[in-house]
Amino acid sequence: MANPVVSDPTRPQEGIQWSWCLHARCRVVDPHLFFASDGEHKGPRIRREREAKRICGHCPVITECRS
Ligand code: SF4
Known part of the structure; x- marks a missing residue:
C-alpha cells in the first residue's frame, strides 16, 4: 500500500492567496510589537x-489581513 500524502504545514495551502502578505507593514517592524511577552x-x-x-492603521492590506 502506498503512503498517504501528508500536507507540509510549512508550505502555503493550495487555493489560498498569500501574496498580499508581501505588502504588510508588519513585515518590517519588530515582531515583538504584535505579541505580549x-x-x-x-x-x-x-x-x-x-x-x-x-x-496596522496605515497598512495597505488591512482588509485582507482582517479577512
Ligand atoms: S493589518 Fe495585518 S498585515 Fe497589516 S500590519 Fe497589521 S497585522 Fe500586519
Missing part, C-alpha cells in the same frame, strides 16, 4: 498595542 504589565502593553494599531 510573559508578565507584560498594563502600561507597556497599552503602549505596545497602541504602536501596533498605529502600524
Whole structure:
C-alpha cells in the first residue's frame, strides 16, 4: 500500500492567496510589537498595542489581513 500524502504545514495551502502578505507593514517592524511577552504589565502593553494599531492603521492590506 502506498503512503498517504501528508500536507507540509510549512508550505502555503493550495487555493489560498498569500501574496498580499508581501505588502504588510508588519513585515518590517519588530515582531515583538504584535505579541505580549510573559508578565507584560498594563502600561507597556497599552503602549505596545497602541504602536501596533498605529502600524496596522496605515497598512495597505488591512482588509485582507482582517479577512
Ligand atoms: S493589518 Fe495585518 S498585515 Fe497589516 S500590519 Fe497589521 S497585522 Fe500586519
